[in-house]
Amino acid sequence: MTDQITTDPTKPSERMRAGSMTLTLGPWIVAAVLLAVLPFIFTNNSSITIMNQMWITVIFALAYNMLLGQGGMLSFGHAVYAGVGGFACMHIMNASDFFAALPLPVLPVFGGLFGMGLAMIVGSFSTRSAGTVFAMISLGVGELIAACSVIIVAFFGGEEGVSGDRTYARPFFGTEFLQQIEVYYLISAWVLIAAALMYLWSRTPVGRMANAVRDNPERAEFLGYSARWVRFYSFVASGFFAGIAGGLFAINYEILTEENLNTTSSGVILLVTFLGGVGFFFGPIIGAIAFTLLQTVLSLQTELWAFYAGTLFVATVMFFPGGLAGLMMMHVPVFKLGKARLLIWPYLKTLLPALIGILGLSALVEMVFHVRHAAYGDDEMTLFWTTFNSHDILPWVIALGVTAIALGITRANVPALRDAWNEANTAGGSA
Amino acid sequence: MSTPALELSGLKKSFGKAEIIRGIDLSIGKSERHAVIGPNGAGKSTLFNLITARFQPTAGTVKLHGEDLIGLEPYQINRKGLSRSFQITNIFPKMTVFENVRCALLWSQGYRYSFWNLVNRSRDLTEGAEAILEQINLTERRNLPAGTLSYAEQRALEIGITIAGGADVIMLDEPTAGMSHSETDYITDLIMKVTEGKTLIMVEHDMGVVFGLADRISVLVYGEIIATGKPEEVRGDPKVQEAYLGAALEAEH
Numbered sequence: 001m002t003d004q005i006t007t008d009p010t011k012p013s014e015r016m017r018a019g020s021m022t023l024t025l026g027p028w029i030v031a032a033v034l035l036a037v038l039p040f041i042f043t044n045n046s047s048i049t050i051m052n053q054m055w056i057t058v059i060f061a062l063a064y065n066m067l068l069g070q071g072g073m074l075s076f077g078h079a080v081y082a083g084v085g086g087f088a089c090m091h092i093m094n095a096s097d098f099f100a101a102l103p104l105p106v107l108p109v110f111g112g113l114f115g116m117g118l119a120m121i122v123g124s125f126s127t128r129s130a131g132t133v134f135a136m137i138s139l140g141v142g143e144l145i146a147a148c149s150v151i152i153v154a155f156f157g158g159e160e161g162v163s164g165d166r167t168y169a170r171p172f173f174g175t176e177f178l179q180q181i182e183v184y185y186l187i188s189a190w191v192l193i194a195a196a197l198m199y200l201w202s203r204t205p206v207g208r209m210a211n212a213v214r215d216n217p218e219r220a221e222f223l224g225y226s227a228r229w230v231r232f233y234s235f236v237a238s239g240f241f242a243g244i245a246g247g248l249f250a251i252n253y254e255i256l257t258e259e260n261l262n263t264t265s266s267g268v269i270l271l272v273t274f275l276g277g278v279g280f281f282f283g284p285i286i287g288a289i290a291f292t293l294l295q296t297v298l299s300l301q302t303e304l305w306a307f308y309a310g311t312l313f314v315a316t317v318m319f320f321p322g323g324l325a326g327l328m329m330m331h332v333p334v335f336k337l338g339k340a341r342l343l344i345w346p347y348l349k350t351l352l353p354a355l356i357g358i359l360g361l362s363a364l365v366e367m368v369f370h371v372r373h374a375a376y377g378d379d380e381m382t383l384f385w386t387t388f389n390s391h392d393i394l395p396w397v398i399a400l401g402v403t404a405i406a407l408g409i410t411r412a413n414v415p416a417l418r419d420a421w422n423e424a425n426t427a428g429g430s431a
Numbered sequence: 432m433s434t435p436a437l438e439l440s441g442l443k444k445s446f447g448k449a450e451i452i453r454g455i456d457l458s459i460g461k462s463e464r465h466a467v468i469g470p471n472g473a474g475k476s477t478l479f480n481l482i483t484a485r486f487q488p489t490a491g492t493v494k495l496h497g498e499d500l501i502g503l504e505p506y507q508i509n510r511k512g513l514s515r516s517f518q519i520t521n522i523f524p525k526m527t528v529f530e531n532v533r534c535a536l537l538w539s540q541g542y543r544y545s546f547w548n549l550v551n552r553s554r555d556l557t558e559g560a561e562a563i564l565e566q567i568n569l570t571e572r573r574n575l576p577a578g579t580l581s582y583a584e585q586r587a588l589e590i591g592i593t594i595a596g597g598a599d600v601i602m603l604d605e606p607t608a609g610m611s612h613s614e615t616d617y618i619t620d621l622i623m624k625v626t627e628g629k630t631l632i633m634v635e636h637d638m639g640v641v642f643g644l645a646d647r648i649s650v651l652v653y654g655e656i657i658a659t660g661k662p663e664e665v666r667g668d669p670k671v672q673e674a675y676l677g678a679a680l681e682a683e684h
Contacts (some may be wrong), residue, residue, distance in 0.1 A: 184661070199550065201546060203549045203550055204544070204545060204546040204547070204548055204549060204550065205537045205542035205544070205546075205550055205552055206544045206545060206546050206547055207546065208533070208550055209534060209537065209544075210526075211523070211526060211530075211533045212523050212526065215523040215524060215525050215526060216521060216522070216523050216524075218485075218505075218521065219517075219521045219522065219523065219592070220506075221504070221505040221506045221509070221536070222483065222505050222506070222509050222514065222515055222521075222537065223508050223509060223514075223535050223537070223538060223592070223596060224509040224510045224537075224538030225506055225536060225537070225538060225544075225598060226506045227506075229544060230544070233544055233546070237546070294470065303676075394524050397433065429502055
């Protein structure tokens with residue numbers, strides 16, 4: 001290893017080893033191509049609406065994870081930074097002279113600056129410690145600012161919020177952003193820029209020290225870093241990117257209300273981030289995509305979508321604390337050992353009945369809901385393309401039976417899956 | 432005589448009514464290897480924590496190269512060139528071994544809170560961290576999470592982190608606690624090697640390590656220093672033998 005010092009920086013392969021070129025472009029190019037191509041695959045307007053929402057959530061979730069995952073700070077009120085950024089952007093939209101001179105794609109920067117400004121004020125006292133104190137202050141400040149929305153009507157617009165029109169901006173290379181697809185590309189460009197910047201942030205000295213302070217604030221202090229200042233910088237940067245997300249929200253929906261500030265929104269972003277996985281940079285991206293799909297697609301199917309989302313969140317916290325990203329990365333060693341094949345059959349045997357069991361459970365939930373809440377005399381319900389009378393005994397017997405049998409099979413197959421997992425994670429042996 | 436590297440005068444600390452440190456005067460010269468020994472509960476770790484501002488003293492002063500440290504935060508003291516390790520291993524368990532060392536280099540290499548530098552791009556950081564890893568023999572463990580290292584390796588890593596910033600006063604709190612004989616020898620050699628030309632202050636139970644490493648020894652009993660001097664002087668001091676050393680030396684043999 002002594003040749004480390006004498007590596008020749010002109011040779012790319014050795015530059016890698018010296019650790020100076022470990023930023024890979026691959027995933028970013030793939031992401032850029034995907035963002036550009038997706039509207040040609042999902043052409044209808046509602047898909048584009050969903051994707052717009054998705055990318056905005058991606059930025060917000062990544063910003064949130066700068067605190068939660070990288071800085072170890074649990075915030076219960078992060079929606080206010082996105083919200084205030086968004087409100088600021090709405091007011092800029094309504095300041096006709098200034099807005100007429102401003103190209104729309106630049107607008108989110110102002111959202112970012114306002115989010116950052118608020119984060120600087122709040123961060124100056126909330127980042128003194130992490131843990132419970134920080135969480136409680138974030139909750140309190142969140143509630144406080146959400147309550148301001150009905151008090152400071154001039155800025156927050158009271159109950160009806162603030163609305164505007166993005167098309168009054170100075171045309172950007174002839175584009176006035178009248179169409180949803182134009183907004184889509186604006187948001188896509190921003191999601192790339194913001195994600196890249198946040199990734200780079202995590203590679204800077206202050207970004208690395210955020211991890212160090214998260215793991216062991218005391219040790220970090222004895223390395224010359226004030227844990228408080230490191231937290232403060234993370235907090236301010238997170239506020240900036242949350243504000244960008246807020247600005248994009250303003251552009252996309254052209255209205256902001258109290259809903260953008262309240263604890264429900266703050267809770268959702270925590271849920272999204274955790275679901276995706278706080279341990280990896282790309283975790284929140286997956287979380288945002290999965291959650292937005294769940295929210296938009298599932299909410300068309302059932303009124304109870306929030307119940308399922310909550311259940312999923314609890315299951316994630318209890319069984320997969322690494323989130324979806326953690327679940328994916330768990331399989332990397334298996335693939336490295338070349339033993340992924342061993343897992344296919346046990347997975348099928350366990351997960352297929354598990355899926356049926358879960359669908360059965362949700363059928364039971366839906367039936368209970370229908371019996372309790374449908375209008376009097378409306379006994380017909382449709383579930384899984386089958387219409388039946390929810391007051392009959394037979395559908396209940398079938399649903400209960402299928403659920404019980406499916407979960408029973410799942411349970412019986414779990415030990416085999418566990419063995420297969422151990423086998424697949426052990427080096428050597430016959431694959 | 433030049434300014435001592437570290438000078439304590441009239442240092443006191445009480446927790447409620449319990450007086451743990453009862454007036455300590457101690458002066459440690461530049462490039463001296465100084466060991467603080469004493470029975471359990473004598474206040475050795477408390478003394479360390481007072482010097483490094485983990486606790487605030489009730490009375491007295493601590494001076495580093497003639498500069499008063501009282502009232503400063505730990506990170507400010509560190510920036511002045513004093514670095515310490517802990518009795519209970521204190522590393523960043525979820526980060527890789529390499530990252531642990533690199534974080535320890537950031538401030539001293541002038542990166543401060545910058546967000547316009549990429550740590551991967553800095554050859555100074557990478558090579559500096561590699562050099563430290565080489566010194567503490569953990570090059571092969573480079574990419575493992577620090578929490579998965581063996582106990583002795585974690586202790587070595589902690590010493591690496593402690594010296595990485597280039598501080599000229601190094602404080603080690605029981606660096607060989609809980610180690611086997613071979614591990615102790617390994618750590619002792621390591622300390623010898625990495626503290627070359629630096630001021631070392633250590634708390635240690637293992638008399639072999641103390642007499643092997645230290646230029647001077649202070650004996651701390653019930654919050655007071657009862658003797659300070661060269662190892663052979665301290666060993667011969669009847670007060671010390673009575674209070675502590677006799678029993679400890681007997682146990683050694």
